[in-house]
Amino acid sequence: xxxxxxxxxxxxxxxxxxxxxxxxxxxxxxxxxxxxxxxxxxxxxxxxxxxxxxxxxxxxxxxxxxxxxxxxxxxxxxxxxxxxxxxxxxxxxxxxxxxxxxxxxxxxxxxxxxxxxxxxxxxxxxxxxxxxxxxxxxxxxxxxxxxxxxxxxxxxxxxxxxxxxxxxxxxxxxxxxxxxxxxxxxxxxxxxxxxxxxxxxxxxxxxxxxxxxxxxxxxxxxxxxxxxxxxxxxxxxxxxxxxxxxxxxxxxxxxxxxxxxxxxxxxxxxxxxxxxxxxxxxxxxxxxxxxxxxxxxxxxxxxxxxxxxxxxxxxxxxxxxxxxxxxxxxxxxxxxxxxxxxxxxxxxxxxxxxxxxxxxxxxxxxxxxxxxxxxxxxxxxxxxxxxxxxxxxxxxxxxxxxxxxxxxxxxxxxxxxxxxxxxxxxxxxxxxxxxxxxxxxxxxx
Numbered sequence: 001x002x003x004x005x006x007x008x009x010x011x012x013x014x015x016x017x018x019x020x021x022x023x024x025x026x027x028x029x030x031x032x033x034x035x036x037x038x039x040x041x042x043x044x045x046x047x048x049x050x051x052x053x054x055x056x057x058x059x060x061x062x063x064x065x066x067x068x069x070x071x072x073x074x075x076x077x078x079x080x081x082x083x084x085x086x087x088x089x090x091x092x093x094x095x096x097x098x099x100x101x102x103x104x105x106x107x108x109x110x111x112x113x114x115x116x117x118x119x120x121x122x123x124x125x126x127x128x129x130x131x132x133x134x135x136x137x138x139x140x141x142x143x144x145x146x147x148x149x150x151x152x153x154x155x156x157x158x159x160x161x162x163x164x165x166x167x168x169x170x171x172x173x174x175x176x177x178x179x180x181x182x183x184x185x186x187x188x189x190x191x192x193x194x195x196x197x198x199x200x201x202x203x204x205x206x207x208x209x210x211x212x213x214x215x216x217x218x219x220x221x222x223x224x225x226x227x228x229x230x231x232x233x234x235x236x237x238x239x240x241x242x243x244x245x246x247x248x249x250x251x252x253x254x255x256x257x258x259x260x261x262x263x264x265x266x267x268x269x270x271x272x273x274x275x276x277x278x279x280x281x282x283x284x285x286x287x288x289x290x291x292x293x294x295x296x297x298x299x300x301x302x303x304x305x306x307x308x309x310x311x312x313x314x315x316x317x318x319x320x321x322x323x324x325x326x327x328x329x330x331x332x333x334x335x336x337x338x339x340x341x342x343x344x345x346x347x348x349x350x351x352x353x354x355x356x357x358x359x360x361x362x363x364x365x366x367x368x369x370x371x372x373x374x375x376x377x378x379x380x381x382x383x384x385x386x387x388x389x390x391x392x393x394x395x396x397x398x399x400x401x402x403x404x405x406x407x408x409x410x411x412x413x414x415x416x417x418x419x420x421x422x423x424x425x426x427x428x429x430x431x432x433x434x435x436x437x438x439x440x441x442x443x444x445x
Contacts (some may be wrong), residue, residue, distance in 0.1 A: 002093065015190065016190040016193065017183060017190050018186045020182070020183075020186040021127075021179060021182070021183045021186065024178070024179055024182055025175065025179055026175055028171065028175065028178065028179065028200055029171065030323065032167060032170070032171045032174070035089065035167065036164065036167045043109050044097075047156070047157055048097060048098060048101055049140050050155070050157075051098055051140075051154040051155070052098060052101045052102055052154075053105070053106060054154065055102070055140055055152050055154050056102070056105045056106065056109065057377075058081055058152060059111070059142070059150055059152065060077070060109055060111065061149075062079075062150075063111065067273065073150070074189040079152055079153075080150060080151070080152045081149065081151050081152070082148050082149065082150055082151075083148055083151055084148050084149070085147050085148075086115075086143070086149055087139065087141050087143075087149065087151045087192050088118065088139050088141050089117035089119060089121075090139075091122055092119030092139070093119065093120045094117075094118055094135070095119075095120065095156075096118075098138065098140070099116040099117070099118050099331050100119045100232065102118075102140065102142065102202045102286075106139075106142070108231060112144065112145065113143060113144060114142075114143035114144065115140050115143040116141070116142050116143070117139060117140075117141040118136070118139065118140055118141070119138075119141075120138055120139070120156055121136070121137055121139060122135075122136060122137070122248075123135040123136060124137075125135045126222045127153075135156075136155075136156045137154070137155065137156060138154045138155070138156040139153055139156060140152050140153070141149065155225075156424075157381060158207075186398060189198055189217060189220070191216070192212075192216035192220050192224060193216070193220060193223075195212060195213075196212060196223065196224055198228055199212050199227070200320055202226065203231065205234055205235055209231075210226055211228040211231070211232075212224050212227065214228075214307060215378040222264070232283070232398065249286065252286055253283070253286070256279055256282055256286075258281050259275075259279055260276065263276060263279070265277040300338045300339075300340050300341060301338070302336050302337055302338050303335045303336070303337075303338075303339065304334050304336055305334070305335055305336075305339045305342070306333065306335075307333045307334075307335045307342075307350035307364065307371065307373075308329075308330045308331065308332055308333050308364055310339060310342065310343055310346070311327060311330075311346055311364055311373065312327055313343070314343055314346050314350060314428050315327040315350070318322050318350055318351075319353060323354045323361075324354075324358070324359040324360065325350060325354065325360045325362065326359070326360070326361045327361075327362045328361070328363045328364070328388075330363075330364035330366070331366075331407060333366055333371065335371065335442065337422050337442070338418075338422070341418045341421070341422075342418065342419075342422065344414070344415075344418060344420040345414070345415040345419055345440065346362075346373060346375075346440070348410075348412065348414060348417075348443070349375040349426075349440070350362065350375055350417055351411065352377075352412065352438070353375050353379070353436070353438070354375070354377075356377070356379050357377020357378055357380075357435055357436060358378045358379055358381075359374045359377025359378050360375060360376065360377050361374075361375075361377075362375050363376075364435070367444070368444070369443065369444055370424075370441050370442060370443055370444060371441070371442045371443075371444060372439055372440065372441050373439065373440040374435045374437055374438070374439050375434060375437070375438045375439075375440075376431065376436070376438075377435045377436055377437075378434060378435045379435055379436060380435075381430040381431070381434065381435060381436045382428060382430065382436055384430065387428045387429075388429075390412055390428070391412050391413055391416050393395070412426070415440075419440050419442070423442065423443050424440060424441050424442035424443060425440075425441050426438060426440050426441075427439050427441070
């Protein structure tokens with residue numbers, strides 16, 4: 001049962017136009033089914049009346065003539081005949097509803113009767129004259145106790161199939177006249193909704209996109225107007241946030257620069273160097289916080305970049321600082337991305353690997369649909385239950401990372417946000433032979 005329900009849900013249309021078309025089609029089919037049932041009932045009642053009422057009338061007239069003339073009804077001639085035995089053959093199709101209606105009508109006119117038998121037989125060529133060939137005749141036999149059987153033939157129509165075919169054809173005509181125009185109208189109505197869905201999916205703060213045209217029914221126009229107002233509010237809030245971040249960055253960097261100048265007067269070299277390292281650490285932390293906060297609206301536009309050359313340049317920077325970083329040569333690979341941000345994401349992963357994992361190996365793995373950048377280290381790795389938590393801002397694993405190595409837990413969060421902005425993702429996995437592998441996965445452009 002659950003499987004059938006799941007299949008039905010998958011087969012149901014998902015779009016507004018499809019669901020409206022299905023609803024109208026079901027409504028038309030239901031209406032036509034009700035119409036068919038009513039027509040078949042009326043047809044049955046009409047056929048029953050057509051067969052019984054003339055027969056009763058003729059029987060009453062024949063019996064009246066028989067009584068007044070004193071001559072018995074002929075067994076061979078006339079529409080109503082009197083025979084000695086039941087004339088309905090055993091193999092004929094019986095019509096019990098006709099027999100029941102005859103009993104009711106005979107009781108009303110006061111004619112005594114015994115058994116009533118009916119049967120359908122094919123019409124003879126003479127009976128078919130003036131009618132459609134292949135007609136059917138209803139044989140009616142009414143027993144009169146002590147007098148034999150009264151028998152009469154009545155026409156019987158088998159036009160139910162024609163009626164069903166006519167109604168089915170009528171349904172198809174209704175579908176063509178009503179359903180197709182309705183589908184066209186619904187698609188026109190749902191087009192603004194599709195435009196709204198596309199604009200919401202493609203929304204990028206500060207991209208300068210024009211407001212959506214408000215068209216369609218009044219409620220659809222109201223939704224589009226609300227979206228336009230919402231996008232303006234979001235852009236205004238982000239503009240205010242950028243101004244606030246710029247002010248914070250300026251207000252913090254100014255005293256840090258002043259401190260950097262003042263520490264030059266410190267005579268002790270060790271104290272002066274520790275102070276300088278602290279100020280540099282504060283500057284890097286400030287840069288990471290501002291970069292993470294501004295990432296939703298990067299000022300750098302995407303350009304075509306050789307990803308292999310970009311990674312090689314980052315690795316060279318670490319080699320110049322005497323860090324053990326290996327990079328397997330890879331062919332040129334053109335990607336459409338923001339180079340400065342992507343360089344920072346790769347640098348953050350390599351920096352983490354160098355600080356906490358010793359030697360580092362970087363590989364570029366092109367695929368048909370995606371491109372992977374692997375940064376593997378030889379460190380202690382990360383507990384499996386902490387692999388997802390380390391991407392949260394300001395999260396540090398005290399067992400393997402401490403203040404002596406620097407950082408406040410923003411490197412991985414910033415790297416993941418940069419990669420997500422490019423449509424990719426970062427995953428961490430512990431290596432079987434020890435160490436950790438950070439993998440950046442990007443879609444091929």
